[in-house]
Structures are given as structure tokens and as C-alpha cells.
Amino acid sequence: MSFHPEIPYTTGQHRSERLLSPEGEPFAFTPEQRARFEELASHYPPERRKSAVIFALFMVQEQVGYVSRSGMRHVAAVIGCTPAEVEEVATYYAMFYKQPVGTFVIQVCRTLSCALKGAERVTEEIANALHIKPGETDTTGTFTLVEVECLGACDRAPVVMVNDGWHECQRPEDAVRLLDVVRARGEAGLSGCVHRVEK
């Protein structure tokens, strides 16, 4: 039901809605991963080990590239909760990918301070160069382009993240060059965080 005379009622996927991931390959932590998880879970009271669920999901994503359904089931078994409880967490947080993504996920901050410094144009240049729209992966599976919300470094706008790596003060006119740099050197080619005066 729409209350606006011209805008039809269509919902985009909202983060509070449920979104099924693919099943993926069978998944289990290696003994080393399991030990790492248990060390972290020991930071919480024993009956509250579910607190470590985000950490466990990051471990799944590190290995599989996204959070698969078999990964979520394994996490549930390790924690001792239901798969639904894990899935509700995995589908809520923006950093978990629900689908396979490219080798490099280019995340351009689109919120106000970055947008005032040309973030829209950064996204536009990269999208045009890769022939994709934000949210899509290029045909080679190398790059996924996404727009993200404020990354908490607005003084060094526009901010871009490539996977977990930071890249600050990205000028729109150099945006396409970033792709070559990442192709050649991966995250090592990024500018990093300006606070790292030691680098």
C-alpha cells in the first residue's frame, strides 16, 4: 500500500529482513582455528559464549570469502546455539557478505563528509572503468564495488576500503589508477591510515 500518489510501494531489502546465503562447501574449523575461537570465547562468561559469534563469523568469511550456510551451521554447533540465531546475526551486519564477492571488495564511503569531497565521483569513475554498478562484481571476479556508510575518518575524505585495508584522500581523478595499484600490489598498494606515522 502506498500513501504517496506517485511513488509505488516497493521495499528494497532492509537489513532487518532475512536473506538466505548459498549453502557453500562443507565447512569446519581446523583445530588451530577452533583453539583460536575458544581462546576468544573465554573472554566471556562460559554460559555466554554466544558473544563470540561475530568473531566466529569473521573466521568463516576469512576462509570462504563470504558467510555460507554450512559455515553458519558449523558456528552454531561450535557455540551451542541454533543455526537461526547465527543466521540472524550474519544477515544483520554490513561487513558480512551473504554472497560470494570478488577478490578485492572496493568500498567507497558515500556519507556526507566524503561526498562533499567527491566520493560520488570516485564511485562513478570506478564503476565506469569496471563496467559495473555499485553492488556488482566485474566479469573477471576481481573487483566488487560497494558503497558504504561513514567509516570514521572523515577528515581524510574520500575514504576507500579495499577488503580490510584503508585508503584515504582518494581523489576522483586518480580513482581508476587505484584499480591498477590494487591489481599489481593488492592491499600493500593502499595509502593506509594517516595516523600510522611510523610507516
Added chain:
Amino acid sequence: MAMEPILTPLVREPGSYTLDFYLQRLDGYQALRKALGMTPDQVIDAVKASGLRGRGGAGFPTGMKWQFVDKKSPKAKYICCNADESEPGTFKDHLLMERNPHLLIEGCAIGCHAIGSSVAYIYIRGEFLHVQHHLEAAIAEAYKAGYLGKNIFGTGFNCDVYMHRGAGAYEAGEETALIESLEGKRAQPRIKPPFPAVEGLYNCPTAVNNVETLCNVPSIVLKGAEWFAALGPEKNGGPKLFCVSGHVVKPGVFEASMHTTVKSLIYDYAGGIANGRQLKAVIPGGSSVPILLPDQIDVPASFDGLMKAGSLLGSAGMIVMDDTTCMVWVAQNLLHFYRHESCGKCTPCREGGDWLLKMLSKIERGEGQMRDIDLLLSVADNIAGKTLCAFGDAAATPVLTTIKQFRHEFEAHIREGRCTCPADWRAKEPVGAH
């Protein structure tokens, strides 16, 4: 007003994040030693007398928050440090944790002593991976040197500080949503009361404090409440970190007293407006507070000063916009944020944010109708004050404040059927809502 930095001295020096640096160049862990020689109530009284107000957004007195924690409860007590820092325009906790992490750890430990807790969790936003490495290393150093762990300074006081990583959700910054997230659930707020001080993390008495708030505690303990209060205007004492971003020459984090005016922060600290342009508007406290116009900025950037000026200090994230900025676009940009970040628990915010964004996008594209302006106001009014958490007010504010101050720009868009000031730093193809 110039002031010796207290929270961020020497942050640009190499190695400023190490324990050695903290011990040798700053008063490393002296305050913790002194605090452990005081009773918890004496610590709380000192914080109360200092007038320290929470730096996370609401400005609630920290000493009172700690006093509300139910000490007589037989349950465990917790400190949750709010390091989620996701408010657009805010990046001060980022600097503190990366360059001065031991100050935060010391603040956490003193906080634990004050409320009778032995565990503090630092809930840090997931994207700050590089900060997490520094923080984790600092925590490990503190354990090794005996500033954390069992029987600290031989006083019998035990304290564990753990870092907890989030995974990308603005709403996890709201205190009860943070607690839910820490418990391994979706970051959706709880109904208050009960307040966290009574039933918080794991249903135990909990104090949720911002990073910058906790970083102020060591200097209060060490140098005294009076000294701290005298640094700023009445009820707005202590040092404050201001984040200035947007169209300024020198964006950055600036430590100053709350006597400093918004004008001075923009023109003196941040070097004025870039590219020889003029100031059009500033959002002084992160994206969720009302806009100030150029003739309203000669006011102290304090909790009370900005309130009097018709806005709020919020997270002290000042977003500065020059005269090429289209205010319809600003509202659209911010509503995209709120549409995306709404946790979806209550209808006015989840649905209303979506509608506001759709209507703003339509006007920005030049397809709006005059009646849409009143419809925007009506939808915003039906969100503000009608939601479970303060996010709803925050989401309505960009619409209400831009229409209040710049209604003529909305009308011009609708009359001319296009954006009337498309700046050259914007995308060539207008970006729609997606």
C-alpha cells in the same frame, strides 16, 4: 582559546601508542595507582565534582551514570566502552585508540574500580581493523606489565579489559543495542527502563561510556576535579576533541576547551573554507543535529552553548559545507545513511526513513511536486519522538532542519525540475536511491 592538549599530546610522535612511551613521556598509569588508593566512592565523587559529561553524544554526567550502577547487586558489574564511532562526521575515538590506547585502558581500569567491576569490554567498530591491532597490542602490554590482570599494584584489585569487534552497524553505538550486539545478537535496542545501570550486559549492572569520556578520567584523578572543571565553561569542563570535516582547508581532530567557538574551530583551527569559497552551513554535532547558518556560529562549541544556539554538540563532529552545496542533496545523502542504518525494530523509523529517502530522491531528480514538501515534514514529524531509540529523531532532523532553513531550495528544485546547484564535485550522472 589555546590549551595544552591533555588527551592528544604527542600523538604524532612515532611510537606514541607503546607502553614505554606512555610511561616515559606521559603520566602512564599514575592515575590508576592513585585511584586504587582511593575508595570507589571517592573516585565517583571526583568524577562527579569534575562535571565530566559523556562525550558519546548525549552529554550525560559520567559520575552520575557510575553512581546509578547498582553496587549492592550480587551480580557481576561491567563497563562497556563504546568505541563504535559511526556517527557521520566523527573520527576522534579513532585517533585516541590508535595513537594513545593506554590512556583508554587506564580509563577503563579506573572505571571498573569505581563501579566495582572487574571486566571492561571495548566494543570497537569492525572496520577499524588497523586500530584493533594497536589496541590489542596495548592490552597485551598492559597485562604483561601488571597494569591489568590479577592483584594490580598489589592492591587485590583484579581487572580484565577485552576488545570486542563489531561488524558494521551504526545502531550498535546506541547503548542498549551495543549490549545486545555484545551478547551476540542483532544490534537492536532494548526498551528502557530498565536502564543498563540496573540491567545491562548479561542482565547485570553496566555502565556504557564513550572512549573519549573514559580517556578524561585519568587526568581527573591525577590533577583533580577543580582543575578539570576550570578548563571549560561552567558545566562544560575539561578538554574536548572536535572533528572538523567537509569543505575546510585543514580538516582534522582538534583538542580545545569548550570556550572555543564554532567559528574559531572552522576559521582558526581548520584554516577556513577551502578554494576561496564562502561558508553556507555547518552541522555542528555529527549528522543528527540541526544545521547552523554562518550568522549563528559565533557561539561556544559546548553542550550548553550549542543548545542555546538551537543545535546540539552531539559527537562534536562538525561538517562544514560551502556555497556550492545543494541542501536537498544533503538531506538525501543523510537519509540514505539513516535508511541504510535503521535497525528495523520499529515501524516509524524503518518505513519512514525509506519514504523520506524516496521523496527526497524524487525532488533532487527534479520530479517532485510542491505538496511533497509538506508530506516530507509530516512523515518526519511521525518519526521524531515516536520511536524506540533516539535514532528516529536523528533520522528526522536532516529533513526538518534543511526544510526549515532552506525551503526555497526545495521549491526551486520542484519549480525548475532539476537540481539548481549541481556542484562539480558531484557525480555527473545523478545518483539515485538504491
